[in-house]
Amino acid sequence: MKNKNSFEKVIPTAWMVAYRRTFTDIPFSKEIFKELEEIRKKNNYEKISEFLKKKELAPQFEARHKLIDKLIYKHNCDQILELAAGFSSRGLAMAAKDKFNYVEIDLSRVIKEKKQIVKEISRKNNFKIPKNLHFVSGNVLNYGTFEKALKYFDKSKPLIIAHEGLLRYLTMEERAKVAKNIHKVLKKFNGVWITSDISLKKVFAKENKAMNNYVDQVAKLTGKDIVGNRFKTEKEAKEFFKQFGFSIKRHSFVEVYDNLVSPKRLKLSEQKAKEVMEGAAVFIMKLI
Numbered sequence: 001m002k003n004k005n006s007f008e009k010v011i012p013t014a015w016m017v018a019y020r021r022t023f024t025d026i027p028f029s030k031e032i033f034k035e036l037e038e039i040r041k042k043n044n045y046e047k048i049s050e051f052l053k054k055k056e057l058a059p060q061f062e063a064r065h066k067l068i069d070k071l072i073y074k075h076n077c078d079q080i081l082e083l084a085a086g087f088s089s090r091g092l093a094m095a096a097k098d099k100f101n102y103v104e105i106d107l108s109r110v111i112k113e114k115k116q117i118v119k120e121i122s123r124k125n126n127f128k129i130p131k132n133l134h135f136v137s138g139n140v141l142n143y144g145t146f147e148k149a150l151k152y153f154d155k156s157k158p159l160i161i162a163h164e165g166l167l168r169y170l171t172m173e174e175r176a177k178v179a180k181n182i183h184k185v186l187k188k189f190n191g192v193w194i195t196s197d198i199s200l201k202k203v204f205a206k207e208n209k210a211m212n213n214y215v216d217q218v219a220k221l222t223g224k225d226i227v228g229n230r231f232k233t234e235k236e237a238k239e240f241f242k243q244f245g246f247s248i249k250r251h252s253f254v255e256v257y258d259n260l261v262s263p264k265r266l267k268l269s270e271q272k273a274k275e276v277m278e279g280a281a282v283f284i285m286k287l288i
Contacts, residue, residue: 011110013218014086015040015048017165020058021089023262026065027097028089028121035117036087052217058262059273060280063253064164064196065090067282070256071194072160079153079191083140083163083178086110092118095133102130103149108137140166141177146185159189167197169224172240179244186287193246193285196253198237199230200279234281246285253277 018036021029040047069090072080078100082091085104094100104114115135122129134152138145153159161182167175182193218226231237238248254277263273 011107012046012048013165013169014110016052016054017061018087019048019053020055020061020262021065023055023058023265024062024065025261026062026089027093031121031125032087032089032117035120036113038120039113039116049217055266056268056272057276058266059260059268060253060276062260062262063256063277064280064282066256066259067251067253068162068164068194068196071251071282071284072162075158075160075192077158077160077191079157079159079189081105081149081153081159081161081185083161084166085114085163086165087114087117088164091133092121092130095130096127099132101132101153103134103136103152105136105138105140105145105149107139111135111137140181141174143181143184146181150185150188153189155188157189159185159191160194161185161191162194164196167195168199168226168229171225171229175240176244179241179246183244183246183287190287194282195285196280196282198234198281198283199226200232200234200237234279237283241283241285242288245288247288249284251282251284253280253282 015036018029018033022033039045065088072094078098080091080094080100080102082088082102082104083106085091085106087110088104091102091104095102104111106114118129118133134149136145136149138148140146167178170178186193231240234250241248254274257270257274257277260273262268263270
Protein backbone atom coordinates (compact mmCIF):
# COMPACT_ATOMS: atom_id res chain seq x y z
CA MET A 1 0.00 0.00 0.00
CA LYS A 2 1.05 3.58 -0.49
CA ASN A 3 1.18 4.11 3.28
CA LYS A 4 3.56 1.21 3.93
CA ASN A 5 6.76 3.26 4.24
CA SER A 6 4.96 5.75 6.47
CA PHE A 7 3.87 3.04 8.89
CA GLU A 8 7.31 1.39 8.86
CA LYS A 9 8.52 4.46 10.78
CA VAL A 10 6.23 3.51 13.68
CA ILE A 11 8.03 0.19 14.28
CA PRO A 12 10.56 1.66 16.80
CA THR A 13 7.65 2.50 19.10
CA ALA A 14 6.97 -1.24 19.41
CA TRP A 15 10.55 -1.59 20.69
CA MET A 16 9.87 1.15 23.26
CA VAL A 17 6.77 -0.66 24.52
CA ALA A 18 8.65 -3.98 24.67
CA TYR A 19 11.35 -2.27 26.76
CA ARG A 20 8.83 -0.91 29.27
CA ARG A 21 7.21 -4.32 29.64
CA THR A 22 10.51 -5.64 31.04
CA PHE A 23 9.66 -3.84 34.30
CA THR A 24 6.49 -5.92 34.63
CA ASP A 25 5.64 -9.55 35.29
CA ILE A 26 3.84 -9.96 31.96
CA PRO A 27 4.80 -13.45 30.67
CA PHE A 28 7.67 -13.65 28.16
CA SER A 29 8.29 -9.87 28.27
CA LYS A 30 11.95 -10.12 29.25
CA GLU A 31 12.58 -12.99 26.84
CA ILE A 32 11.00 -11.10 23.94
CA PHE A 33 12.98 -7.94 24.61
CA LYS A 34 16.23 -9.90 24.88
CA GLU A 35 15.67 -11.48 21.46
CA LEU A 36 14.55 -8.16 20.03
CA GLU A 37 17.82 -6.58 21.13
CA GLU A 38 19.75 -9.34 19.39
CA ILE A 39 17.87 -8.60 16.18
CA ARG A 40 18.48 -4.87 16.56
CA LYS A 41 22.22 -5.34 17.00
CA LYS A 42 22.49 -7.89 14.20
CA ASN A 43 20.73 -5.59 11.74
CA ASN A 44 22.41 -2.40 12.97
CA TYR A 45 19.09 -0.73 13.70
CA GLU A 46 19.45 2.73 15.18
CA LYS A 47 19.53 2.67 18.96
CA ILE A 48 16.62 4.31 20.80
CA SER A 49 17.74 7.30 22.87
CA GLU A 50 17.58 7.15 26.66
CA PHE A 51 15.08 10.03 26.57
CA LEU A 52 12.64 8.04 24.44
CA LYS A 53 12.89 4.90 26.59
CA LYS A 54 10.99 6.72 29.37
CA LYS A 55 10.72 3.75 31.70
CA GLU A 56 8.49 5.68 34.13
CA LEU A 57 5.66 5.13 31.64
CA ALA A 58 5.83 1.38 32.33
CA PRO A 59 2.80 1.40 34.69
CA GLN A 60 0.63 2.77 31.88
CA PHE A 61 1.66 0.01 29.48
CA GLU A 62 1.43 -2.68 32.13
CA ALA A 63 -2.09 -1.53 33.05
CA ARG A 64 -3.09 -1.40 29.39
CA HIS A 65 -1.92 -4.96 28.79
CA LYS A 66 -3.42 -6.41 31.96
CA LEU A 67 -6.77 -4.67 31.57
CA ILE A 68 -7.18 -5.97 28.03
CA ASP A 69 -6.21 -9.46 29.26
CA LYS A 70 -8.83 -9.20 32.00
CA LEU A 71 -11.55 -8.17 29.56
CA ILE A 72 -10.64 -10.93 27.10
CA TYR A 73 -10.98 -13.59 29.80
CA LYS A 74 -14.23 -12.03 30.97
CA HIS A 75 -15.83 -12.65 27.58
CA ASN A 76 -15.13 -16.39 27.64
CA CYS A 77 -14.21 -16.43 23.96
CA ASP A 78 -11.38 -18.57 22.62
CA GLN A 79 -10.83 -16.82 19.27
CA ILE A 80 -8.64 -13.71 19.36
CA LEU A 81 -7.44 -11.45 16.56
CA GLU A 82 -4.84 -8.89 17.68
CA LEU A 83 -4.15 -5.97 15.35
CA ALA A 84 -0.76 -4.25 15.25
CA ALA A 85 0.40 -6.85 17.78
CA GLY A 86 4.01 -5.68 17.65
CA PHE A 87 6.21 -7.50 20.13
CA SER A 88 3.46 -8.22 22.61
CA SER A 89 3.64 -11.55 24.41
CA ARG A 90 -0.13 -11.92 24.75
CA GLY A 91 -0.53 -14.24 21.79
CA LEU A 92 2.24 -16.58 22.84
CA ALA A 93 1.06 -16.67 26.46
CA MET A 94 -2.62 -17.20 25.68
CA ALA A 95 -2.09 -19.73 22.91
CA ALA A 96 0.36 -21.78 25.01
CA LYS A 97 -1.40 -21.70 28.37
CA ASP A 98 -5.09 -21.23 27.67
CA LYS A 99 -5.41 -22.78 24.20
CA PHE A 100 -6.82 -19.66 22.58
CA ASN A 101 -6.90 -19.73 18.80
CA TYR A 102 -4.80 -16.59 18.39
CA VAL A 103 -3.89 -14.61 15.27
CA GLU A 104 -1.56 -11.60 15.20
CA ILE A 105 -1.52 -9.03 12.41
CA ASP A 106 1.28 -6.53 11.82
CA LEU A 107 3.55 -5.11 9.15
CA SER A 108 5.71 -7.63 7.29
CA ARG A 109 8.99 -6.64 9.00
CA VAL A 110 7.45 -6.91 12.44
CA ILE A 111 5.87 -10.30 11.67
CA LYS A 112 9.17 -11.60 10.30
CA GLU A 113 11.00 -10.55 13.45
CA LYS A 114 8.20 -11.75 15.73
CA LYS A 115 8.34 -15.24 14.22
CA GLN A 116 12.09 -15.29 14.72
CA ILE A 117 11.71 -14.18 18.34
CA VAL A 118 9.05 -16.79 19.15
CA LYS A 119 11.15 -19.48 17.49
CA GLU A 120 14.20 -18.59 19.61
CA ILE A 121 12.22 -18.40 22.84
CA SER A 122 10.66 -21.80 22.20
CA ARG A 123 14.05 -23.31 21.37
CA LYS A 124 15.80 -21.89 24.44
CA ASN A 125 12.94 -22.81 26.77
CA ASN A 126 12.40 -26.25 25.20
CA PHE A 127 8.75 -25.99 24.21
CA LYS A 128 6.94 -26.21 20.90
CA ILE A 129 5.40 -23.14 19.30
CA PRO A 130 1.64 -23.52 19.79
CA LYS A 131 -0.12 -24.66 16.62
CA ASN A 132 -2.99 -22.33 17.51
CA LEU A 133 -0.76 -19.22 17.27
CA HIS A 134 -0.71 -17.67 13.80
CA PHE A 135 0.97 -14.62 12.25
CA VAL A 136 -0.36 -12.57 9.34
CA SER A 137 1.52 -9.73 7.66
CA GLY A 138 -0.40 -6.83 6.22
CA ASN A 139 -2.00 -3.45 6.81
CA VAL A 140 -5.29 -3.19 8.73
CA LEU A 141 -6.46 -0.38 6.44
CA ASN A 142 -6.84 -3.08 3.81
CA TYR A 143 -9.72 -5.52 4.35
CA GLY A 144 -7.76 -8.12 2.42
CA THR A 145 -5.44 -8.38 5.43
CA PHE A 146 -8.41 -9.31 7.62
CA GLU A 147 -9.49 -11.92 5.10
CA LYS A 148 -6.08 -13.60 5.37
CA ALA A 149 -6.46 -13.74 9.16
CA LEU A 150 -10.07 -14.90 9.25
CA LYS A 151 -9.27 -18.21 7.54
CA TYR A 152 -7.87 -19.41 10.89
CA PHE A 153 -11.16 -18.91 12.75
CA ASP A 154 -14.41 -20.83 13.15
CA LYS A 155 -17.24 -18.60 11.88
CA SER A 156 -19.76 -20.41 14.06
CA LYS A 157 -18.02 -19.03 17.17
CA PRO A 158 -17.60 -15.43 18.42
CA LEU A 159 -14.38 -13.49 17.85
CA ILE A 160 -12.57 -10.87 19.91
CA ILE A 161 -10.63 -8.20 18.00
CA ALA A 162 -8.15 -6.40 20.24
CA HIS A 163 -5.32 -3.91 19.90
CA GLU A 164 -3.29 -1.45 21.93
CA GLY A 165 -1.37 1.42 20.40
CA LEU A 166 -2.71 1.30 16.83
CA LEU A 167 -5.15 4.17 16.36
CA ARG A 168 -2.92 6.86 17.86
CA TYR A 169 -0.80 6.74 14.72
CA LEU A 170 -3.76 6.98 12.35
CA THR A 171 -5.66 9.97 11.01
CA MET A 172 -9.43 10.14 11.52
CA GLU A 173 -9.91 8.99 7.93
CA GLU A 174 -7.66 5.98 8.52
CA ARG A 175 -9.43 5.17 11.78
CA ALA A 176 -12.71 5.20 9.91
CA LYS A 177 -11.33 2.56 7.52
CA VAL A 178 -10.28 0.37 10.45
CA ALA A 179 -13.67 0.78 12.14
CA LYS A 180 -15.49 -0.18 8.93
CA ASN A 181 -13.25 -3.23 8.45
CA ILE A 182 -13.85 -4.39 12.02
CA HIS A 183 -17.59 -3.84 11.70
CA LYS A 184 -17.57 -6.01 8.57
CA VAL A 185 -15.72 -8.77 10.43
CA LEU A 186 -17.93 -8.71 13.51
CA LYS A 187 -21.06 -8.97 11.37
CA LYS A 188 -19.74 -12.43 10.46
CA PHE A 189 -18.59 -13.46 13.94
CA ASN A 190 -20.86 -11.67 16.44
CA GLY A 191 -17.96 -10.77 18.73
CA VAL A 192 -16.48 -7.68 20.37
CA TRP A 193 -13.84 -5.04 19.67
CA ILE A 194 -11.51 -4.19 22.57
CA THR A 195 -9.23 -1.17 22.23
CA SER A 196 -7.20 1.05 24.54
CA ASP A 197 -6.55 3.64 21.82
CA ILE A 198 -8.69 6.39 23.30
CA SER A 199 -5.93 8.99 23.54
CA LEU A 200 -7.15 12.48 24.42
CA LYS A 201 -5.65 15.87 23.60
CA LYS A 202 -6.39 17.22 27.09
CA VAL A 203 -3.61 15.03 28.52
CA PHE A 204 -1.13 17.33 26.81
CA ALA A 205 -2.86 20.55 27.75
CA LYS A 206 -1.06 20.55 31.08
CA GLU A 207 2.21 22.35 31.62
CA ASN A 208 4.27 19.18 31.56
CA LYS A 209 7.35 20.17 29.60
CA ALA A 210 9.06 16.78 29.86
CA MET A 211 6.03 14.86 28.55
CA ASN A 212 5.40 17.36 25.78
CA ASN A 213 9.05 17.14 24.71
CA TYR A 214 8.77 13.37 24.73
CA VAL A 215 5.69 13.44 22.51
CA ASP A 216 7.42 15.84 20.14
CA GLN A 217 10.35 13.43 19.82
CA VAL A 218 8.08 10.45 19.19
CA ALA A 219 6.27 12.48 16.53
CA LYS A 220 9.58 13.20 14.81
CA LEU A 221 10.61 9.56 15.04
CA THR A 222 7.37 8.24 13.54
CA GLY A 223 6.50 11.11 11.22
CA LYS A 224 3.00 11.08 12.74
CA ASP A 225 1.01 13.96 14.24
CA ILE A 226 0.43 12.15 17.52
CA VAL A 227 -1.24 15.03 19.35
CA GLY A 228 -3.21 16.19 16.33
CA ASN A 229 -4.53 12.66 15.80
CA ARG A 230 -5.93 12.43 19.32
CA PHE A 231 -9.59 12.80 20.19
CA LYS A 232 -10.44 16.14 21.82
CA THR A 233 -12.64 14.53 24.46
CA GLU A 234 -13.87 11.09 25.42
CA LYS A 235 -17.32 12.13 24.24
CA GLU A 236 -15.87 12.79 20.79
CA ALA A 237 -14.23 9.35 20.84
CA LYS A 238 -17.52 7.67 21.71
CA GLU A 239 -19.39 9.58 19.01
CA PHE A 240 -16.73 8.58 16.49
CA PHE A 241 -17.21 4.86 17.11
CA LYS A 242 -21.00 5.10 17.44
CA GLN A 243 -21.31 6.50 13.92
CA PHE A 244 -19.94 3.20 12.61
CA GLY A 245 -22.54 1.17 14.45
CA PHE A 246 -20.87 0.31 17.78
CA SER A 247 -22.16 0.42 21.35
CA ILE A 248 -19.50 1.20 23.95
CA LYS A 249 -18.62 0.21 27.51
CA ARG A 250 -15.73 2.00 29.21
CA HIS A 251 -13.11 0.60 31.61
CA SER A 252 -10.45 2.71 33.33
CA PHE A 253 -6.79 1.62 33.48
CA VAL A 254 -6.95 2.21 37.24
CA GLU A 255 -9.18 -0.87 37.56
CA VAL A 256 -6.08 -3.07 37.48
CA TYR A 257 -3.76 -0.85 39.51
CA ASP A 258 -3.53 -3.34 42.38
CA ASN A 259 -2.20 -5.95 39.93
CA LEU A 260 0.72 -3.82 38.74
CA VAL A 261 4.30 -4.58 39.74
CA SER A 262 6.17 -1.92 37.76
CA PRO A 263 5.48 0.97 40.18
CA LYS A 264 7.26 -0.90 42.97
CA ARG A 265 10.10 -2.07 40.72
CA LEU A 266 10.66 1.49 39.50
CA LYS A 267 10.13 2.93 43.00
CA LEU A 268 7.27 5.14 41.84
CA SER A 269 4.70 6.44 44.29
CA GLU A 270 1.06 5.53 43.73
CA GLN A 271 0.40 9.15 42.78
CA LYS A 272 3.15 9.17 40.13
CA ALA A 273 2.10 5.80 38.74
CA LYS A 274 -1.55 6.82 38.47
CA GLU A 275 -0.64 10.13 36.84
CA VAL A 276 0.55 8.33 33.70
CA MET A 277 -2.80 6.51 33.58
CA GLU A 278 -4.93 9.61 34.01
CA GLY A 279 -7.87 9.55 31.63
CA ALA A 280 -6.67 6.31 30.01
CA ALA A 281 -9.41 3.81 29.23
CA VAL A 282 -10.31 0.69 27.29
CA PHE A 283 -13.48 0.57 25.22
CA ILE A 284 -15.35 -2.67 24.68
CA MET A 285 -17.50 -2.30 21.58
CA LYS A 286 -20.28 -4.41 20.14
CA LEU A 287 -22.39 -4.00 17.04
CA ILE A 288 -25.57 -2.04 17.68
